[in-house]
Amino acid sequence: xxxxxxxxxxxxxxxxxxxxxxxxxxxxxxxxxxxxxxxxxxxxxxxxxxxxxxxxxxxxxxxxxxxxxxxxxxxxxxxxxxxxxxxxxxxxxxxxxxxxxxxxxxxxxxxxxxxxxxxxxxxxxxxxxxxxxxxxxxxxxxxxxxxxxxxxxxxxxxxxxxxxxxxxxxxxxxxxxxxxxxxxxxxxxxxxxxxxxxxxxxxxxxxxxxxxxxxxxxxxxxxxxxxxxxxxxxxxxxxxxxxxxxxxxxxxxxxxxxxxxxxxxxxxxxxxxxxxxxxxxxxxxxxxxxxxxxxxxxxxxxxxxxxxxxxxxxxxxxxxxxxxxxxxxxxxxxxxxxxxxxxxxxxxxxxxxxxxxxxxxxxxxxxxx
Amino acid sequence: xxxxxxxxxxxxxxxxxxxxxxxxxxxxxxxxxxxxxxxxxxxxxxxxxxxxxxxxxxxxxxxxxxxxxxxxxxxxxxxxxxxxxxxxxxxxxxxxxxxxxxxxxxxxxxxxxxxxxxxxxxxxxxxxxxxxxxxxxxxxxxxxxxxxxxxxxxxxxxxxxxxxxxxxxxxxxxxxxxxxxxxxxxxxxxxxxxxxxxxxxxxxxxxxxxxxxxxxxxxxxxxxxxxxxxxxxxxxxxxxxxxxxxxxxxxxxxxxxxxxxxxxxxxxxxxxxxxxxxxxxxxxxxxxxxxxxxxxxxxxxxxxxxxxxxxxxxxxxxxxxxxxxxxxxxxxxxxxxxxxxxxxxxxxxxxxxxxxxxxxxxxxxxxxx
Numbered sequence: 001x002x003x004x005x006x007x008x009x010x011x012x013x014x015x016x017x018x019x020x021x022x023x024x025x026x027x028x029x030x031x032x033x034x035x036x037x038x039x040x041x042x043x044x045x046x047x048x049x050x051x052x053x054x055x056x057x058x059x060x061x062x063x064x065x066x067x068x069x070x071x072x073x074x075x076x077x078x079x080x081x082x083x084x085x086x087x088x089x090x091x092x093x094x095x096x097x098x099x100x101x102x103x104x105x106x107x108x109x110x111x112x113x114x115x116x117x118x119x120x121x122x123x124x125x126x127x128x129x130x131x132x133x134x135x136x137x138x139x140x141x142x143x144x145x146x147x148x149x150x151x152x153x154x155x156x157x158x159x160x161x162x163x164x165x166x167x168x169x170x171x172x173x174x175x176x177x178x179x180x181x182x183x184x185x186x187x188x189x190x191x192x193x194x195x196x197x198x199x200x201x202x203x204x205x206x207x208x209x210x211x212x213x214x215x216x217x218x219x220x221x222x223x224x225x226x227x228x229x230x231x232x233x234x235x236x237x238x239x240x241x242x243x244x245x246x247x248x249x250x251x252x253x254x255x256x257x258x259x260x261x262x263x264x265x266x267x268x269x270x271x272x273x274x275x276x277x278x279x280x281x282x283x284x285x286x287x288x289x290x291x292x293x294x295x296x297x298x299x300x301x302x303x304x305x306x307x308x309x310x311x312x313x314x315x316x317x318x319x320x321x322x323x324x325x326x327x328x329x330x331x332x333x334x335x336x337x338x339x340x341x342x343x344x345x346x347x348x349x350x351x352x353x354x355x356x357x358x359x360x361x362x363x364x365x366x367x368x369x
Numbered sequence: 370x371x372x373x374x375x376x377x378x379x380x381x382x383x384x385x386x387x388x389x390x391x392x393x394x395x396x397x398x399x400x401x402x403x404x405x406x407x408x409x410x411x412x413x414x415x416x417x418x419x420x421x422x423x424x425x426x427x428x429x430x431x432x433x434x435x436x437x438x439x440x441x442x443x444x445x446x447x448x449x450x451x452x453x454x455x456x457x458x459x460x461x462x463x464x465x466x467x468x469x470x471x472x473x474x475x476x477x478x479x480x481x482x483x484x485x486x487x488x489x490x491x492x493x494x495x496x497x498x499x500x501x502x503x504x505x506x507x508x509x510x511x512x513x514x515x516x517x518x519x520x521x522x523x524x525x526x527x528x529x530x531x532x533x534x535x536x537x538x539x540x541x542x543x544x545x546x547x548x549x550x551x552x553x554x555x556x557x558x559x560x561x562x563x564x565x566x567x568x569x570x571x572x573x574x575x576x577x578x579x580x581x582x583x584x585x586x587x588x589x590x591x592x593x594x595x596x597x598x599x600x601x602x603x604x605x606x607x608x609x610x611x612x613x614x615x616x617x618x619x620x621x622x623x624x625x626x627x628x629x630x631x632x633x634x635x636x637x638x639x640x641x642x643x644x645x646x647x648x649x650x651x652x653x654x655x656x657x658x659x660x661x662x663x664x665x666x667x668x669x670x671x672x673x674x675x676x677x678x679x680x681x682x683x684x685x686x687x688x689x690x691x692x693x694x695x696x697x698x699x700x701x702x703x704x705x706x707x708x709x710x711x712x713x714x715x716x717x718x719x720x721x722x723x724x725x726x727x728x729x730x731x732x733x734x735x736x737x738x
Contacts, residue, residue, distance in 0.1 A: 121578055141578050172574065180575030183567060188586045190622060191564045193650030194615050195557055200653045201614075205541065206549030209490055209510050210657050216585040217557045218657065221650035229643045236630040243623055245570075246563050250619070253559060254612055261605040274598045281562030281590035284569045288579050288587065313696065314686035321680045330682075330701055 004160035006062035007031040010054070010087075012076055014045035017092055017120065018067030019132030022050030024165040027134050033058060045129045060084045063157060065118075066091040069227070070234035074102030081111040088154045090118045094181060095234040096145045096174040116154040117145030117174060119181070120167055127224050135166070142167035145177050182238035189220055189228060190243065196221030253277055300352040304343045305365040306332075316343060316364065323358045325351045373529035376400040379423070379430035379456075381445055383414035386461055386489065387436030388501030391419030393534040396503050402427060414498045429453045432526060434487075435460040438596070439603035443471030450480040457523045459487045463550060464603035465514045465543040485523040486514030486543060488550070489536055496593050504535070511536035514546050544607075551607035558589055558597060559612065565590030622646055669721035673712045674734040675701075685712060685733065692727040694720045 008031035011018045022032045022045065032051030036042040046053055064080040064087050066073055073091040077099070080089045093099050096117045103115060121141045142162035146155055155171070162169035172180065196218040199207065232239055256273035306312050313332070320327060329346035347355055356366050377400035380387045391401045391414065401420030405411040415422055433449040433456050435442055442460040446468070449458045462468050465486045472484060490510045511531035515524055524540070531538035541549065565587040568576065601608055625642035675681050682701070689696060698715035716724055725735050 121580060123580075123582075140580070143578065170574065170577065176574070180571060180578050183571045183575055184579045184583050187567060188564055188583050190646070191560050192582075192586050193646050194618055194622075195560045196650035196653035197618060197646065198552060198556060198611055198614055198653065199656050200649060201611075202549060202552045204656075205539065205545070206552055207656055208539065208658060209512065209549050210553045211490060211492075211509070213492075213561075213589040214553050214557050215657060216588050217561050218650070218654045219585050220582040221647075221654040223647060223651075225644040225647035225651065228647045229640050232626065232643050233629045233640060236626040240623060240626045240630060242567050242570075243619065243626070245567055247616075247619055247623065249563055249566060250612070250616055253563075254609060254616065257601065257605040257609045257612070260602045261609060271598050271602060274601050275594045277559070277562050277566065278590075278592060278594035278597045280569060281565035281587075282592075282594065284565035284567065285587045285590040287568050287573075287576055288584060289577060311687070311690045313699075314683050314690055317683035317686060318680070321683055327682065327701075330699060332696075332699055 004028075004164045005030050006088075006157065008033050008054075008059055008061050009051075010035070010061035010064045010080070010084075011051060011067060012064065012080065013037070013067035014041055014050055014129050014132075015067060016123070016127045016129065016131050016136075018065070019045055019048065019050045019129035020122070020134065020136035021065055021067065021092070021120070021165065023048070023132055023134035024137065025161075026051060028164045030164075033061060041129060045132075048129060048132065050129065050132065061087050063087060063161070064089040066093075069093065069230040070095045070098050071230055073099045074106065077103055077115055078107045078111075081107055081114055085111075088114050088116065088151075088157055090116050090154070090158060092118050092120055093234075094119055094185070094231055096177045098234045100145075100147055100174050112147070112149045113151040114154065115147070116150050116158060117147070117177075118158055118161075119143040119145065119177065120162075120165070121181075121185075127227060138166035140167055142169045143177055144169055144171045145174050146171065147174065178235050179238045179241070182235055182242050186232060186235055186239045187242045187246070189223065190232070190239065191246070192218055192221040193223075193228075249277065300347055300349040302345045302347060302352060302355055302359070302366060304345060304359060306343050313343060316345075316359075319359065319362050319364070320345065320355065323355060325355045373397070373533045374399050375431035375457075375526065377402050377423075377428060377430050378420075379404070379433045379449070379453075380420060380436060381433065381449065382406070382436040383410055383419055383498050383501075384436060385492070385496050385498065385500050385505075387434070388414055388417065388419045388498035389491070389503065389505035390434060390436065390461070390489070390534065392417070392501055392503035393506065395420060397533045399533075402430060410498060414501075417498060417501065419498065419501065430456050432456060432530075433458040435462075438462065438599040439464045439467050440599055442468045443475065446472055446484055447476045447480075450476060450483055454480075457483050457485065457520075457526055459485050459523070459527060461487050461489055462603070463488055463554070463600055465546045467603040469514075469516055469543050481516070481518045482520040483523065484516070485519045485527060486516070486546075487527055487530075488512040488514065488546065489531075489534070490550075490554075496596060507535035509536050511538045512546055512549075513538055513540045514543050515540065516543065547604050548607045548610070551604055551611050555601060555604055555608045556611045556615070558592065559601070559608065560615070561587055561590040562592075562597075618646065669716055669718040671714045671716060671721060671724055671728070671735060673714060673728060675712050682712060685714075685728075688728065688731050688733070689714065689724065692724060694724045 009025055010033045011022050012035050014034050014036045025032050033054040034042055034045050034051040066076045068076050070093040073093040077089050077091050091099055120137045122136045144158045159169050252273050256270040259270040325347050331344040359366050378394055379402045380391050381404050383403050383405045394401050402423040403411055403414050403420040435445045437445050439462040442462040446458050446460050460468055489506045491505045513527045528538050621642050625639040628639040694716050700713040728735050
C-alpha cells in the first residue's frame, strides 16, 4: 500500500501520541496492530480506527513504535527487541537519554542496532486516545535520535515514517535532543505552571482584569500533572541546568526591585537590571523561528485588508475557495478605528504566489506579511 | 455632541494609550486637545486624528487625562490641577499607589478632590502613537481608582469615559489595583521575559523544535524595556511579593529535580513536588475568567461543526451575516482525521441565543462550548 513505511507496524501504548500515529498510518494504508497495558484503552483505540488488535496468528511487526512514558519505555523497547528479532524498534518518548541509558543497561548488545529513538513533537493540552488526531504531526518537527550502534537502515525507515505522517524530520543525538526540549518545552512548562500557581491567591476582582497576555502565558499550565512528572523527572539534568540560569536572573531582578522599593531613585544599577531582563527577553523571543505564531515552515501567511462591512470575510473565503487554495488557519485583526480589518490567511507555502496574484486580480488588497 | 464626557478633554502624553484615548474620544464627538513633551510626537498625533493642538485662545479643558509613565505622572497631574482650577484631572498610568503618594507629597490639599486615578487595561507589544487604535479599549476592563478625598463627581465622569470608549468599568483602591496588576500583568511579564532570556543560549537546531507553547508563553516578552522598567519600578513592592512566592516554589522544584537526577526512584517526595507544581498551576489557570482565550465577558463563543469540504466556512459566515450577528473573532480547529472542523465564533453575548437558534434552524450543528 505504501512504500515509505514497512507493514505491519505494532504500536505499543495507545494514548494521544500512539493513537495519533495509528490514525495517520492507517490513513496512509499501513497495517497497524495496537496493544496497550489497559485492554479497555486498546479496545477504544480500535473503535476509533487507530488499528487492529493482533490475533494469535498475526504476522510479526516490521516496525514497533513504543509510545509510553519515559520511565517504562526502555523496558518495553527491550521486550519488543527480544520478541521480534527482525523488527526495528523505536520509542517516541519525549526524553531520549534516559531511555537509551536504560536500554543499554538491560538489552542484549546484538539487539541494540535495531533500536532508534524518535520524538514526534506535537501535543495538546488534552490527553488520551480520545483526543488523537490523524493530523497531529502535520508540519511539526519529527526528531530522529540514532545512537552510536544504530543500523543506518533504521534511520531511513524513520525518515519514511516522518514523511508519511506529514512531519519535518531532523536528526539529533540524545543529549542534544534533551537539552533542546528542555529549552523549548520543559522549562516553558515549569515557568507557565509557576506563573499559574500564583493565581490561586488573588481575589476574583483581580482576576477579572486578566487579559490576553496572562491567558497566553498560562495556557500550557493546564496540562496533565502525571505526564509532566514523568517528563521532568526523566529530563531532570537538562531542565535543572536551564532553570539554574532562570533562578540566577530572578535573584537579580528581585534584588533590583527591593532596592527600588526602598528608594525610587537609587542610581542606575537597579533600573539597568530590569531593563536587561526585558531587553534580553526581546533578543531571546526574536530567535524563535516563524514570525506568525500559528504558522509552521510549511505554511505561509497572506494578510488581506478587509473593508469593515458585513459579508466581506465571507466574500474573501468564497474567493479563496474558488481559487482552489486550502485554508489552514485564519486569524482576524480588527482595526475598526481605521475602518478596516486584517485577515491573516494561513495556506500551503507552495500556493502563496498563486493566491496573492489571484486575490489581487479580484480586487483584494494584499498586505506584506 | 456627547452626554457622557465633558468637552474639551486635554490629553497630556500621546503615546499608545493617550493616542488611542484621543482616537476613541474624537470618534465619539468630543473636542480633544493634545500635548506631548515631544512636539514631533504631538504633531504626528494630530495628523493621525488623535486631537488638535490647543491654540493660545483655546478653552480650558473640563477633563485632563495624563497619559505618561508612572514616574512623571504625579508631576504632570499636579501641574494640570494648578493650571486649570476647575478641571477634573485623571492619570492613566498602569501603577496607582506611587502616583497617588507622589501627588499627596506635592499637590495643594484643596486640589486633591479633583484628582482621580484610572487604568484602562489594554496594550499591544508595539508602542507609540503610530500603533494607536480607537478600539484599543473595547470590551477591556477600565479600572477607576478613587482616593479618600476624590470628589464623587469625578467618579461619574470616568464612568462616562469608560462607557464612551467601550470599556467595562470597575472600581478598586490604589493598593488593591497594584497587587491585582502585579498578578495579572507585571509578574507574567517578568516570567515571560525570564523564559525568553533563556533562549539566547540554545543553538538554532534546538529553536527549530519550538512549538505553539513556547510562542504563547514568550509572546509578551517582546515588549519595550524602557516602559517596563518604569512599571516594575513603580510597583516594586507588589511585584516583589508575588515573585517571592514564585522563587520559593522554584526552589522546591529545583531541589526535587536534583534529587531525581541522582536517583531516578527516590521515593515519592520529589515526584510529589513536581506533581504539586503542575496541579497547582492547573487550579490557578482555571480561575482565569473566560475559557476561550480571546473572549472577554462581553463576548460569547459559539462552536459550530464544520464539514471538511471547501466552501463550508464561507457558507457559515454568509449565514451568520444574514442572521445579522456581528462576528467579533473567529478561530478554526481542524480535526481533519475525523472529517470535521470546529469554528469558534465569538459574538456579542446578548446575541448568543439568537445565533444558536438560527444556525440550528439552518441545519448547522452547534456544539456546547
